[in-house]
Amino acid sequence: MITSSQTSRVDHELQISNSSQCAIDLQQVSFSYSEQRSILANISLRIKAGERVGFIGHNGCGKTTLFRLVCGLLPAHQGTIHVFGKQVQPGTFHSEVGLLFQDPEDQLFSPSVWDDIAFGPFNLGLSEEEVKRRVTMALDLTGTHALANRPPHHLSGGEKQMVAIAGLLAMKPKIVLYDEPTASLDLRTRRRLIHFLQGSRETLVIASHDLEFLLEVCDRVILVDDGVVVADGEIRQVMRNQSLMEAHGLEKPHSLIPHPHPCDAPLS
Numbered sequence: 001m002i003t004s005s006q007t008s009r010v011d012h013e014l015q016i017s018n019s020s021q022c023a024i025d026l027q028q029v030s031f032s033y034s035e036q037r038s039i040l041a042n043i044s045l046r047i048k049a050g051e052r053v054g055f056i057g058h059n060g061c062g063k064t065t066l067f068r069l070v071c072g073l074l075p076a077h078q079g080t081i082h083v084f085g086k087q088v089q090p091g092t093f094h095s096e097v098g099l100l101f102q103d104p105e106d107q108l109f110s111p112s113v114w115d116d117i118a119f120g121p122f123n124l125g126l127s128e129e130e131v132k133r134r135v136t137m138a139l140d141l142t143g144t145h146a147l148a149n150r151p152p153h154h155l156s157g158g159e160k161q162m163v164a165i166a167g168l169l170a171m172k173p174k175i176v177l178y179d180e181p182t183a184s185l186d187l188r189t190r191r192r193l194i195h196f197l198q199g200s201r202e203t204l205v206i207a208s209h210d211l212e213f214l215l216e217v218c219d220r221v222i223l224v225d226d227g228v229v230v231a232d233g234e235i236r237q238v239m240r241n242q243s244l245m246e247a248h249g250l251e252k253p254h255s256l257i258p259h260p261h262p263c264d265a266p267l268s
């Protein structure tokens with residue numbers, strides 16, 4: 001039986017294969033925080049508009065660093081980065097790209113959730129009416145209406161995460177970089193985020209150690225180790241490769257391990 005989520009996945013894959021627009025283009029990008037240790041070395045990759053890409057690798061392999069480079073928060077020491085054909089200038093705000101920080105605390109600072117979500121659109125110089133429309137849309141999409149008047153610092157970790165996502169969506173970025181989006185979510189909120197991302201039309205890059213989550217949302221995965229891309233391909237094909245996953249400090253996801261049907265067990 002074909003489910004509606006499988007149908008929308010096929011539609012989405014067709015849409016991507018027909019798209020020729022490049023959303024993110026990294027050519028020979030290198031970066032290090034100090035002379036002693038290189039974090040990213042000669043990374044080249046292209047992500048098409050509308051793709052949903054998982055970004056995986058062990059702790060400290062450079063996922064967040066790469067996100068900061070794409071947003072222009074850090075300067076590449078070598079190489080070029082383009083988003084939708086425009087070269088990323090470090091220190092300049094690029095409204096096409098939104099980054100969900102690993103720690104939502106880094107993103108929330110206003111007296112109320114409403115003000116926090118409105119902060120970005122106001123700074124884009126939008127009219128009061130448009131800001132109101134965007135905040136309402138972001139609250140709807142993330143299911144956070146009930147939190148609108150609460151101070152962000154009184155929220156639980158998962159609530160903060162959803163409000164931080166709402167703040168990002170209110171900016172309507174064409175590319176969204178999610179850094180560990182499920183880290184503090186309970187199962188119901190994680191499921192809501194999966195449904196939301198499955199229906200999303202933006203270009204998504206998601207760094208996560210939650211491989212089952214990535215399997216549900218992404219079509220492609222990029223595996224990084226020692227500052228280089230060691231695998232880039234269809235997500236199931238890459239993650240099914242147990243020796244590859246283990247060689248880079250990861251495990252094959254449980255859902256990709258074939259489980260014998262109980263009826264196949266030999267009769268004793």
Ligand SMILES: Nc1ncnc2c1ncn2[C@@H]1O[C@H](COP(=O)(O)OP(=O)(O)OP(=O)(O)O)[C@@H](O)[C@H]1O
Binds near residue numbers: 057058059060065
């Ligand atoms: N500001 C900084 N100064 C010096 N070193 C840093 C800085 N930020 C990160 N690093 C180091 O760079 C390396 C890459 O860090 P990064 O946060 O990009 O990894 P990550 O893949 O996102 O890790 P995780 O999966 O744990 O979130 C790590 O060894 C980290 O300690």
